[in-house]
Amino acid sequence: MYLSLLLLQFTTVLALSGVAVGQNLTVDADWRKPTTSLSQSSRISIAQNAINALVPQLDSTTGEFNGIGYWQSGNAYSAMALLDQVTHSTTNKAVVVGNLKKVFGLRKNFDKFGFNDDAMWWATAAYYAYRAYGDTTLLADAVATWNAVTPYVMTASQAQSGKSPVKNFPLAGSCDGFTMAGGVFWRPTTDDKSINSITTGLYVTLSAYLAEVTGDAKYTNAAILSANWIKNHNINSGHIVLDSESGADCSRSSASWIFTYNSGKFIEGLAILYDHTKDPQWNQLMLDIVAAAVKNKSWQGTNGIITEGGSTSKNDDGVGFKAVFIRGLLQAYRKRAGDNASLAKLLRSYIDVQYNALLDLASAGNDYSAKWVGPAPASFNSWGQLAALDVLVAAVGVN
């Protein structure tokens, strides 16, 4: 604990100095197959065939897929909508729009179990679907969810008074010398104290997207406040986004508890936020995190292939994490590739490494293993398929 706090203070000092350090965006020479020669039409077919293999697992009563969790089902729709958005098609429109509306009708503001992050996975899928198909009901569902989550964002005045109307404990209004304003509570439950990077990162990203659509400054301001929370509290000196911190006593998750999606979701949010603010600190922070996350050996081998969440025997959250990470990199590519050729090449290469691993080592026909280093799956499973979708879609978007 003591060591990690020291580390944290060191990190925030670095972050606040605002010095634009040139990040190392060089592609690692040890990465396996960082390019693809497949045509655009082949890559689109491969992605769509993988979607088509998952769709029979859809439970038409719940709008969820057999074999994966509620939050992961929301993410499957994100991948489908993004493929259509990238290719300007409506191939998946009926299944995406119909089921997102069904689930919004079944689960108030997309919350099934009392988790703000769950609600925002689905709201973000609704936003992507709105962008792909122009369905304004889905945009309204995303806005309703944003409104439902917003009371769980610690405001500056709540941080000052140490009180929140939705929590039954005294707040830690500042930790390590920084206000806790902008942190988003993981759960709406009155006694749940956890604030985490994924819930806050989802809120940054959804706010930035809603700012993009509406031009309303309240969304931009919300995105900035919450981006500052992650920047000040939850990035280590190695530029990796950490997991969680208590909104009651500043205690935090273990420094070794690091997952790709915390970095990936924040990368996505920063890529969009920079558009609205033109504040170079958000672009610099995004570059810092990208440069660190695509090379960190905690979740990939020297060949660059992601190893997180590779269970072939059962679903786990980790398979969903790496999918979210790759989706964040795709969205960063789509927004920021034009700014910097080195960044574009790094993102494309890293995504193509995962793509070639899936195609060469971890697939059987249109079925994919959760273990991207292989071997090929013995038979179809929904979690391996879900994890692959974002890579297959990203390979359409970046090549």
Ligand SMILES: *[C@@H]1O[C@H](CO)[C@@H](O)[C@H](O)[C@H]1NC(C)=O
């Ligand atoms: C791209 O970003 C890197 C890292 O910040 C920087 O060193 C490089 O000069 C940038 N290149 C261009 C063309 O802007």
Ligand SMILES: *[C@@H]1O[C@H](CO)[C@@H](O)[C@H](O)[C@H]1NC(C)=O
């Ligand atoms: C930059 O990254 C490349 C590829 O990972 C590595 O080989 C190189 O040593 C790094 N350069 C510096 C100055 O760290």
Ligand SMILES: *[C@@H]1O[C@H](CO)[C@@H](O)[C@H](O)[C@H]1NC(C)=O
């Ligand atoms: C990966 O990130 C963790 C957390 O920042 C850090 O401790 C470790 O040194 C990093 N490893 C590599 C090889 O980059």
